[in-house]
Amino acid sequence: MEFPDAAELEWLEANATYPDDDDDLEFEDDFFQQPPSPPSEPRSEQIAYQPDPKPSLSLPPKPSLPKPQLQINGRKRFLPDDPESSDDRNAVVITEEKRSRVERSEQEDNDEDWLRYSPPKQPEEEPMVVEKEQEEKILAKYALEIDGDCTPVTGLDGERVYAKICRVENEMVKKLDVTQYSTGLIQEPVRMLMQRVEHDQFTRALEASSEDVNEANLPIGTVVNEQLWVDKYAPSSFTELLSDEQTNRQVLMWLKQWDSCVFGVEIKSTTDDVLSSLKRHSLAVQHPRRSSRSSFGNSREPRIDNEKAHNDLHPENSDSDRIKDLWDKKHRKGGPPEQKILLLCGPPGLGKTTLAHVAAQHCGYRVVEINASDDRSSSSIEAKIHDVVQMNSVNADSKPKCLVVDEIDGALNDGKGAVEVILKLVSAERKLRAGKENEPEGGNAGQKSSKRHQKASLLRPVICICNDLYAPALRPLRQVAKVHIFVQPTVSRVVNRLKYICNRERVKTNSLALTALAEYTDCDIRSCLNTLQFLNKKKETLNVLELSSQVVGRKDATRSAFDIWKEILQKRKVKQTKKSFNCFSSMSNDFETLHSLISHRGDYDLIFDGIHENILQLHYTDPVMQKTVKCSDILGCSDIFHQYTMRTQHLSLQVYQSPLAMSIHGLVAQIGKPNIEWPKSFQRYRTMSVEKKEILHSWKNKIPPCISRHLSTKSFVEDLISPFLHILSPSTLKPVALHLLSEKEKADLSQLVNTMVAYATTYKNIKSDPSLVMRHGASDASTLSLDPPIGEFVNFKGYDSCHLVLASAVKVFLVHEAEKQKIMQGSSNLHSPPTGAERQGVLSCENSSTLSKASASSDKSIHFRDPSRQKQYDLPSASSQKRSGGGTTASGKMGLPERKKKPFVDSRSFFDRFRKPSDKATQDKDNAKPGQKLEERDSRPLLFKFNEGYTNAVKRPVRIREFLK
């Protein structure tokens, strides 16, 4: 065999680089300039030869064009076409290149593998003519050298080699229809054919570059500037949105409501004939092409056009929407929509951000996005929002701005800042609108003028995006915003989209695998695309069976507590089990999913509270309540677990909480949708019991220590309250005038008052509480009820306690008596706790006098304090007057307050101390000559005697009880 000469080798070298470039446009330029690819390049993949499957183009003999070259371990060889072997490649005998075969042997497996199934597809492959001769070793001078299919290639000078048919990258599948061309001479000159091919490629490339510049140079060796598919295929127009049609339209509708405010134009409702024609048209439109992009500001009509095309998917929805839309327009001319904030929420990867951007652009806004990566302190965000929302843009494009606050629930503190600012704007707007109501608003001019006044109002749409609607920071926002919850798009939509993209990227997939992928990622199209792209890079194909191992990572998303409860209490539909999975794997799959779901959330306390709250509402078959028992055992178990981990701080033990939840899933999960409620009752119980404990505690503190020391708060509720309520409301107590009561009744009454005082209870006016009114059966606006609300402790729901309730007249009287009693004790308690006997004595005293008198005296005793205090204040001046005026003031009036308040007076001011003695001196004189004052004194029920002598005698503490006698 002869070897090619040096020139030919060189030529080949140059040629060898050609496929790397793969850009047909640059073919001619690059032809001789590209350096040869380094021989040691580890690209071990085979070759490549790209045939033209189109019979008419019959390409293979390409005398004018690149010679297929052979590179083996750095040696490039040109194998000249062997005349004898040209007609029958099988006849070509391999006599040399043993080495090449050795080298190749390891690859042959792969090749064969591939060849086994690829040939049948060859005929119907698309007419793509891309020549790739990137690899060595596969070319041989003799067909025998090549395992499997090969194709003959004829060089410029008529030499012929055989090239193995292989695939290069995943990009393009090269096919070679050997049988077709083996014999192959054609009428048309090869140059012509080549030109035609070239032309074809050129137009295609043009097309591709018009769509996406990057796409053109995608395939090989351009790893660096490859774009993420997610970005590359992000929908750029409304029609391409993948999210739920309904949501899309509602968002768009909401944005459109701003039009009159922002653009100052009325929205023209589409006329009927336009609509019908659009409908007709939309039937023809099969797939919205992404090339239908155009500048947004001016061309709103074509959008609507496309939009209508989509309406066919949900005719009834869109119809009703349209009606609503029109209605809205009619009723809200000129003003922005009712809810000025739009809150989009949903799990990640469904296209919320995309929707916001696309919809806003679609409506002619320029999108200003604030996301979690920006500075989100309250002040900076405020400035930003003000900029966006209130200023008319001065920029060149003069498009109004639309604010998109992404990831508003992101970090709690930061998110809160943003939420607060937005709320402030909204509330300012509310106020303004309330004031503005009278103003006739309509038309453009009015709107503009009002714009000038309203500094803080919201004039541009604001779209907030969050993942967790129930994040605490968002609670206030939820109330004012229009909320849209994203739901997962249907699997088929996602799969269609994925297929479309795969086609564009020329990835081989089948829809089964794509469906599995979509289901696996919960229709998160972002993660689907990332996965596909990654696999593509790895040159793997999506494999249905090994999906879970192939897909690189699962989404590590925490779901809201509601989702988790739903997952636990609801059984997944078992449709995928029937497909390719066997039962066992689906079960373990289910297990995995649930486990990761629960443990990602982590808040086991809450999860179990939720389960506990909702579990009894489920409808599961449970004849002898075995399941219920098991579930409640599990709940108890989790509680013990929780307590233990918290006490010992072995937080790693928390791991075992999620299996507990899963076992509940196994027991009671039903297919029907559970009606899940947030666990409120436990929290309510907790707060209520704390409240009540507080009541008890303060009550206990009020009770004098000699009694309360014997009681614990526990014994209060256990033993005391019920009988105590009975004791407090004796049936014998009649609401009659006091002097009509018998002695015995009076004794009872005094006993009762005594008890009330001892236990620090009294009646108090309470504003009519619905529950109280119910209980008392009275409809008074305000009722007297026990002051520490003891009655509440026996007021169980659905329980009728048989406690008597006193008439309110009696209550009033009791309050009165109790007050009196308290004052009497006031002085005695200061120093020594009164014994029961002592107090009895007091009471008997009191009872002997008429009760009316007693009450009168008690009144007085109350009054004493105030006037006495007043007197205290002007005492010095009075005494000085006395001295000058010759002692006119009555000692009786003076003495009492003086005595009572002596310690006060003494301590109050330094000078008082010096005055006292002189004061006393004057009083002594007064005392010495009793005048008409004595009568005055006698008319009062009180008597006192003044002790002559040193002032110490006066300072003796005196009990008020003694005055009351």
Place this chain on the structure above:
Amino acid sequence: MLWVDKYRPKTLDKVIVHQDVAQNLQKLVSEGDCPHLLFYGPSGSGKKTLIMALLRQIFGPSADKVKVENKIWKVDVSFSLNFFFFSFRMQAGTRTIDVELTTLSSTHHVELNPSDAGFQDRYVVQEIIKEMAKNRPIDTKGKKGFKVLVLNEVDKLSREAQHSLRRTMEKYSASCRLILCSNSSSKVTEAVRSRCLNVRINAPMEEEIVNVLEFIAKKEGLQIPQGFAARIAEKSNRNLRRAVLTFEACRVQQYPFTNNQAIPPMDWEQYVSEIASDIMKEQSPKRLFEVRGKLYELLTNCIPPEIILKRLLFELLKKLDSELKHEVSNWAAHYEHRMRLGQKSIFHLEAFVAKFMSIYKSFLVSTFG
């Protein structure tokens, strides 16, 4: 003033119910000193009364002059991550915890309830009690060279707190005596128990209660018909406090007592028995849900869950076939145990009800088809 307080014996020799215990105590302190004491017994049996009488015996009437103090103690705790969920201020390695505690003190003794501090009880014991125990009473010119600390509800103290208590008991025994008071000795650790003289105050027998009631009636000048006191005693569950209170309530409601006079029940017990009859009527998750609501009601009103469980068991047993009684009691004990281990008592109460329903239902099914 209620009769309970009015006729509470003030001194050891006036005690009616536990006369033997009172005599022993009297002998014990006759020397002027006493060991640490642990009083235990069910509520309403007279522990506090005895303790107060004992204090009076030791210190004389000045022990009765008590004042209440509600003070916030600042406790420095060396920093450890054992408890991370309450508010504290970080200080280089230590943090300061505010512990609010109500004390009742006379010149000679301090009463406090360390379990009020909840999970901070450890610090109460470690810091506050130690502080109190360390300081000898200033007023030592008299005879008593020690002060007394009365700790209530020791059984509610956490294990850690009890452990820190035992060293205090030894170290400061020169200046301080501890009187512990608890409902059940089983919840007091072995170590603490062995350092004390244990005084068991059992619930008074019904005859004793009748004696007390008759004594009160005599003092009040009331006529009680034969057997009425016995009925009250029977209803009172051998709880003297409750008996006296009920007696007074009866007196208030209707004085000339009649033999068949209605004795007002405890409201919560009445409610529990309603729950019990609910349970007996129907056994289903739905009914369990209703029962849960009622249990919440009880818990909300500060009825301790253990007592609810006990009472519920009692009510259920009344209506139950005798062959099931054993099993049901067993389960009640089981769930009470779990309730102690856990935190959310409602879970365990409900679990007990569910278990009972299950047992009862399967019993019904097996007997009646």
